[in-house]
């Protein structure tokens with residue numbers, strides 16, 4: 534059974550347990566996007582995106598604006614950009630940043646190979662930034678930002694957005710002129726008196742939280758921004774309202790999954806990191822090698838790793854490239870004292886395929902000690918060589934961990950050792966902590 538990797542943007546699948554149509558919860562092929570898919574016609578018109586990212590993130594309370602806070606060494610905004618860039622029917626992604634963050638944003642675009650991005654400068658409020666982003670499409674001489682039929686507006690700090698919802702929002706915007714994602718309210722909305730007392734409460738069932746993404750016929754939203762007031766620019770927070778107020782276009786509302794939330798406070802960043810790590814940890818590939826004892830250990834490990842979708846392959850040769858590209862967690866089994874050729878082969882494959890650019894790849898090198906010699910006698914130079922190797926591969930975003938396990942013929946003891954090995958392996962994969970790389974742990 535092959536690995537199905539729930540890529541970081543596959544949170545609906547993650548939350549609903551739905552098997553992803555394809556890694557990253559993108560639809561499997563154009564046929565899936567075709568008219569015969571219920572509620573979905575092909576996207577045969579130009580679609581562009583505006584990601585407002587010009588805020589300062591005051592409520593996050595960190596030195597850097599929250600869109601540039603990193604998760605697994607990657608800025609939050611890069612996850613959001615990738616959620617759009619990976620879709621073939623999405624054209625230009627205009628990212629709107631504060632002037633002082635222009636170069637920082639260009640560095641992110643270059644480092645994470647965001648090929649669809651055009652960076653423009655924002656304004657003092659979110660509406661001003663969005664309008665600035667929309668104006669980028671007016672410069673017809675700039676082939677980078679051809680005017681779209683539909684434009685999706687999405688907060689840069691909402692990294693978890695699925696293709697399904699984007700398709701619905703886009704097609705509804707094309708038909709209705711405007712569309713927006715909504716979620717049920719969690720708390721009741723109340724009105725207060727000027728003295729700070731309760732005036733009245735709203736009937737929660739009649740209201741929804743307005744989320745992102747939102748979609749618009751480009752001409753509708755651009756005209757709305759051209760007509761709106763200074764008060765709108767200064768104090769408004771709802772693009773759907775502008776389309777209704779200034780263009781008479783009533784948005785189609787579409788309920789989205791729970792993953793649409795906006796990263797606003799520190800807790801949101803912690804939650805986002807936890808979800809990304811959990812999702813990256815749902816699969817693994819065990820490279821068993823040739824020795825019979827290692828193959829036996831691989832089978833027991835696979836059985837113990839029942840919370841993951843795993844594969845066992847004999848080696849990381851090019852012939853197994855299909856397996857290597859379907860997960861970012863690798864458990865490499867070998868005998869103590871063996872060389873690092875297997876690890877180096879994998880690392881080269883990841884470099885050649887850019888597999889570790891967006892997400893750190895984990896290699897847990899399990900060394901099976903069949904000798905009667907205690908591992909304490911491990912030669913210092915072997916430990917040093919391992920540490921040096923780990924410090925080299927981490928430059929390519931590969932996290933190399935080591936675990937030594939002593940073989941025993943006592944069944945209960947061996948079972949306990951392998952259970953312990955499983956627990957440590959899962960913890961290393963889940964946490965992806967760079968501080969533990971190059972360490973040779975012992976079971």
Ligand SMILES: Nc1ccn([C@@H]2O[C@H](COP(=O)(O)OP(=O)(O)OP(=O)(O)O)[C@@H](O)[C@H]2O)c(=O)n1
Pocket residue numbers: 584585586587588589590591592593598599600629655656657658659660662663688689690795796797
């Ligand atoms: N002048 C602004 C203000 C906000 N935004 C963007 O609009 C999105 C949603 O706004 P919000 O969550 O309020 O972000 P901040 O304004 O940065 O947060 P805070 O209110 O806590 O300062 C964010 O991606 C933010 O970067 C923007 O592009 N330009």
Ligand SMILES: O=P(O)(O)OC[C@@H](O)[C@@H](O)[C@@H](O)CO
Pocket residue numbers: 659688743744745770771772795
């Ligand atoms: O108000 P903030 O700037 O924190 O965030 C913007 C949100 O209001 C906005 O993203 C949605 O409510 C949809 O309009």
